[in-house]
Amino acid sequence: MTIALERPLSVRLRRPSGGGVAAATGFLVLALVAAVTPSLFAGDPLAADPLHVLEAPSAAHWFGTDQLGRDVFGRVVHGARHSLLIGVVATAIAVGIGLLLGLLAGLAHKYADEALSRSFDALSAFPLLLLALLFVAVAGPGTVGLVIAIGLATMPNYARVVRTQTLVVRQAGYVTQAVAFGDSRLRLVLRHVLPNVLGPVPVLAIIGLGEAILAAAGLSFLGMGPQPPSPEWGAMLSEGRGYLNVAWWTTVLPGVVVTLTVISLTVVGRRLQRRFEGRSA
Amino acid sequence: MSDLLVSVRDLHVTFPHRRGDVHAVRGIDLDIHRGECVAIVGESGSGKSVTARTLVGLAGHNARVRSSRFEIDGRSGPFDWQKLRGGFAGLVMQDALVSLDPLRTVGAEISEVLKVHSIGNRNDRPARVRELLSTVHVPEPERRAAQYPHQLSGGLRQRALIASAIAAAPPLLIADEPTTALDVTVQAQILNLLAERRATGDTLLLISHDLAVVSRLATRVLVMKDGRIVESGETSTLLTAPTHPYTAQLLAAVPSAASRGRRLSSPTAPPLTAPAAKSPASTGAASTGASSIDAASTGVALTVAASMNAASTGVALTGATSTGAASTGVASTGDPLLSVASTSPAPTRNALTTAASRGAGSAGVASTGASSTGAALTGAASTGVAVAGVALTGVASTGGAAVAAPSTGRASTVTVADELAVAPALFDSGPPAVIVEASGLHKRYGAHTVVDGVDLTIRRGEIVGLVGESGSGKTTVAQLLFGLTAPTSGTVAFEGAPWTGLKERRRRPRRRRLQLISQDPLSGFDPRWTVRRIVEEALPPASLTNGHSPTFERAQTANVRRRSWPWLSEAARSRRNEQVVELLERVGLGAEVLDRYPRQLSGGQRQRVAIARALAPRPSLIICDEPVSALDVSVQAQVLDLLADIRAADGTALLFISHDLGVVHHLADRVLVMRDGAVVESGPVDDVFHNPQHEYTRALIDAVPTLEVSR
Known part of the structure; x- marks a missing residue:
């Protein structure tokens, strides 16, 4: 005899399909290859062809041509280098500074921690656009100011996570045990606190990378990034905007690429996050 | 209604799992007659809780339950579980803080039960709630009913939980480890309360790992192991003349x-x-x-x-x-x-x-x-x-x-x-050395005094027990001795030299002489490290362990950099590995655990690794803070034996902190009884426990459930 048990309320979250994650990973690999060796996929992104302006997508020009007759696909491929580089460097800055300050805040005394935490709050309350304008005003429009602005603006995300992790880890029994073995403070931090704090950071950085790329595209759309004729995704959107009603492909297709990149990064990041959490639990 | 409240034959409960199903209950028979108190005793993983939960349809949504007979309240399904729960069987679980909704007042929680079972109306429910709370001896029921679970003490929470379980006057009360998380005096009160319920005619199914708890209440005891009932019988018969070796083992393992x-x-x-x-x-x-x-x-x-x-x-x-x-x-x-x-x-x-x-x-x-x-x-x-x-x-x-x-x-x-x-x-070395001498320790946090004038001496090779209920300040004393926190006043001398008031830098070289074993060893291990690394890190510096040179003792206590050792010779490396294996063998673990992570080990194995690590630097004192509280009784027995052996072999002194008087009486030479931050009584264990001078000690000892069969 089998006893019928009532099924208590249980919500089963659908796991993302493996296909989605595979597609996202594949797309990211392509984007990475494009960023490293763009000539593999497309020719010169700056070569203008006055005879073929604003042509619709075709076999010769997959994404069509823009107002100067440049191949939009080629520009998107070459733009990957700019966009991804900005995103990666900005995220690296954010993670680096965030790790350091978060660790300091987590280990510091009450007041220093409070001061640091409030400064994180202030920084994240500051609109990214305003921060970027500030750096553009100082450094002039260009990649450097953009990268620093995005790096600083996203830094608090990492700093907060690292600080919280540090607070947890420093209370952990194994830190006490290390004290029992006469470890110095520096050794404690380097051998026990830092490695255990690092755990969620890589995954967070992957998700953050998408955010940074999107921010970079947004800011260069406003003209604060790499200057024309450099092929940059945001800048391309901006340039094509004027021809939207006659040549949608100059804007829409680069936009789709930006969207796909950010979504792919998020999908992969979330997947890694779930695996990471599953393992540590 | 029949006299047989529960009648189950050949009950199987399985949980499907990717790597083979978990067969938690493997064919047990269970009858519960009206008015009796049946106890299921077993260690963790024996299936006792699953059995109890199955009776109220709470085995889990993925559990597969099979049986040849499954009669509850004289009927054999399909069951309206919601009516059965509370109406037929009230469930009291171990942790009342988890079992009670933190966002609802205790009163609301209890009146919810009344509402579900359509007892009374909106107007007379508050009165019934008050009545129930006074039935379970909650003082000031009016005030308590309006409070949230976190505002109540552990004992009061457990009482409130019992009140909600009996709210709809179920004939059967299922208590799953009802006193495990409680202090001994509170445990005695809750046991009295359960005994009172029995006296009023309730039937009781008691789930416990503690034979002593069971012996006070149960008329019949079932001993479970690995999903089967290995022995069952009248409580007195079973406890005095166990026939199954496992029961005998359980009984023998109880320290007292x-x-x-x-x-x-x-x-x-x-x-x-x-x-x-x-x-x-x-x-x-x-x-x-x-x-x-x-x-x-x-x-x-x-x-x-x-x-x-x-x-x-x-x-x-x-x-x-x-x-x-x-x-x-x-x-x-x-x-x-x-x-x-x-x-x-x-x-x-x-x-x-x-x-x-x-x-x-x-x-x-x-x-x-x-x-x-x-x-x-x-x-x-x-x-x-x-x-x-x-x-x-x-x-x-x-x-x-x-x-x-x-x-x-x-x-x-x-x-x-x-x-x-x-x-x-x-020994020619004269009188035994004093390892720790603490005098007049006070620790205040704000206006709150946690430790209030504690004097403590630990001599070489001595096991000193420190007992007290939660909040008595015993762990704080350990922290003060360990030097994790500085006392507000008072001093600690360690191995004859000052210990408190030193800069951490000056304490560090002597740190390795003082080790710590905590209740939860898992949190004490860096999760990224394997057992091998955990133990190896604790060994004395590598360059000095290749022979016992005169500098050996000195080097042991020196804070020498001693990690990784890429420059070590193959011989030295294998020697170190050998030492790790020796230490593990000493605590009863084999080389097969070397490359496992602590989270892959059982509770007992973890505690053994913790002991191996504590032994590695050859300390003169190990502070053991509730080292066996989280372990099953048979594993606890092995760990206690191990600690006794270590003391006997190495002459390592132990400060043994525990809330369990039986464990302390079993192991310690001297004992200190703490209450509200002060030592109320101290002396040789037998003197203190057999002839307690302080009324608190007496209350504490009286509250300990013993295996004496009173029926």
Whole structure:
């Protein structure tokens, strides 16, 4: 005899399909290859062809041509280098500074921690656009100011996570045990606190990378990034905007690429996050 | 309604799992008659909780339940579980803080039960809630009903939970470990309350790991192991004359006054040390069992301890006099010692054993229990390294323990001599060294005084018990001794030198002499490290362990960089590895755990790794903060035996913090009873526990459930 048990309320979250994650990973690999060796996929992104302006997508020009007759696909491929580089460097800055300050805040005394935490709050309350304008005003429009602005603006995300992790880890029994073995403070931090704090950071950085790329595209759309004729995704959107009603492909297709990149990064990041959490639990 | 509330035959519960199904309950029969109290006893994973939960349809949404008969309240399904729960069976679980909704007041929680079972109307429910709360003896029911679970103490929460369980007046009350998370005095109150419920006619199904708790309440006991009932019967019969070896093992494993000086882990339990396992000594231990007199197995324990000393330090100067006829033959077998010593690579190692046996009359006669020779053996471990190859005289062990036949139930006190007085006669080093001397310790956090004037002395090789209920400040005392927090006033001296008030930088070189074992070993391990690395990191500096040079002792205490060792020779590396394996073997673990992570180990294994790590730097004192509280009773028995062996072999002093008086009475030489941050009573364990002077000590002792069968 089998006893019928009532099924208590249980919500089963659908796991993302493996296909989605595979597609996202594949797309990211392509984007990475494009960023490293763009000539593999497309020719010169700056070569203008006055005879073929604003042509619709075709076999010769997959994404069509823009107002100067440049191949939009080629520009998107070459733009990957700019966009991804900005995103990666900005995220690296954010993670680096965030790790350091978060660790300091987590280990510091009450007041220093409070001061640091409030400064994180202030920084994240500051609109990214305003921060970027500030750096553009100082450094002039260009990649450097953009990268620093995005790096600083996203830094608090990492700093907060690292600080919280540090607070947890420093209370952990194994830190006490290390004290029992006469470890110095520096050794404690380097051998026990830092490695255990690092755990969620890589995954967070992957998700953050998408955010940074999107921010970079947004800011260069406003003209604060790499200057024309450099092929940059945001800048391309901006340039094509004027021809939207006659040549949608100059804007829409680069936009789709930006969207796909950010979504792919998020999908992969979330997947890694779930695996990471599953393992540590 | 029939007299048979629950009747289950051949019950199976399985949980499907990717790597093979988990068969939690494997065909058990269970009848519960009206008015009786049935107890299911077993260790974690035995399936006792699953059985209880299945009765109210809460086995889990993925559980597969099969049985040939499943009758509840005289009917055999389909069941309206929601009506059954609360209406037919009230469920009381272990942790009331988890079981009660944190966002609702206690009153709302209880009246919800009334509402579900359509009892009373909106207007008279508050009155019923108050009534229920006073039934379970919650003082000021009006005020308490309006409070949230976190505002109540553990005892009050448990009472509130019982009130909600009995709100709809169910004939059956299922209590799953109802007192496990509670302090001993509170536990006694809750047990009284449950006994009261029985007196009013409730039927009780009690789930517990604690035989003593069960013996107070149950009429019938079922012992579960691995999903099966291995033995069942009337409580008194089962407790006094267990027929199944597992039941006997469980009973023997309970530490108490009567078990003092005897090994707790039973014949069938895995041996504590690998060298001892192959020796005739351990077979001797196995045959003595629980029924023989205490002294018999004590003699064996000493031999085992001595062999471990030889294995780890390589220099064993051990003399053991064991008392008791039964141990005579066993203790004098020097084979394990010699064989271990001869395998040691260092030529300076000697193992000299003087195992003199004194024939003492027949079994059952109260004789000098050899419970604590640890103090005497101390010198061997610490001075032995320096003066290798010196023979030593035999040790006349005169423990303060009393030995009596188990059937009398309570041991009488026969203090023969202060064991510490024996030590000077054995070692030239003079009176036993004082490891820790704390005087006038105070610790205040704001206006709150946590520790209020504690004086504490721990001598070499001594096991000092520190007992008290939660919030009594015992863990804070440990932290003060350990130097994690600074006392508000008072001082601690460690190994004769100041300890408190020092800068951490100056304390660091001596840190390794003082080790810590905590209740939850898992949190004490870096999750990224394997067992190998955990233990290896704790070893003394590598360059100095290739032979016991004169600088060895000094280097042990020095804060030398000693990590990774990429420059180490292959020989030195394998020597270190050998040391790790030796340490693990000493705590009863094999080399197969080396490359596992702590989270992959069982609770008992983890605690053993923690002990191995604590032993690695050869400390003079190990602070054990509730080291066995989270363990099952049979695993607890093994760990307690291990700690006793370590003390006996190394002369390591232990500060043993516990809320469990039985454990402390079993293991400790002296005990301090703490309450509200102050020591209310202290002295030799037998004096304190058999003749308590302070009323709090008396209350504490009276509250401990004992295995005496009162029915």
